[in-house]
């Protein structure tokens with residue numbers, strides 16, 4: 353029987369029976385009553401508002417349409433039937449940043465493009481996330497020169513980096529899944545962690 357991580361007493365249930373037994377036959381085992389019930393939270397489908405919100409955000413994350421260079425071709429292919437990003441509730445690429453949750457920066461960012469990119473990021477409503485897709489978006493890759501921004505995290509907070517030149521669609525999907533895991537675990541977006549939402 354699955355045993356919950358929290359004791360029933362941690363949920364505020366102080367029945368006489370729970371108070372009677374502090375632990376099972378061994379000190380690290382739960383009392384018999386708790387062992388019978390197992391994970392009460394999962395069995396009764398109890399949850400918190402934060403968990404429900406995180407679940408909804410994770411399952412309906414819409415990416416912004418923002419292709420910059422060769423990486424964008426790989427990004428576009430994630431909506432194809434072969435990779436089918438709709439399995440993760442993400443097939444609806446939005447052309448308006450106001451309707452998008454995830455900015456996938458796919459390709460090198462020239463200095464000339466930095467201001468529009470930041471503007472699009474600012475126009476996205478919170479909560480919002482940013483993926484730096486590929487070597488160029490993450491660190492400028494091979495373009496160590498005056499024309500290219502040396503990493504998109506210089507102008508907006510990045511939640512997840514996907515390596516590669518270009519990353520294959522499978523790598524983008526893995527980045528998306530890992531981002532979903534972070535959201536499900538309650539990790540706040542990068543702008544909250546870095547206190548850099550607007551600026």
Ligand code: SF4
Nearest residue numbers: 422423486488517518
């Ligand atoms: S990482 Fe490679 S594929 Fe992607 S934009 Fe840069 S050069 Fe092109």
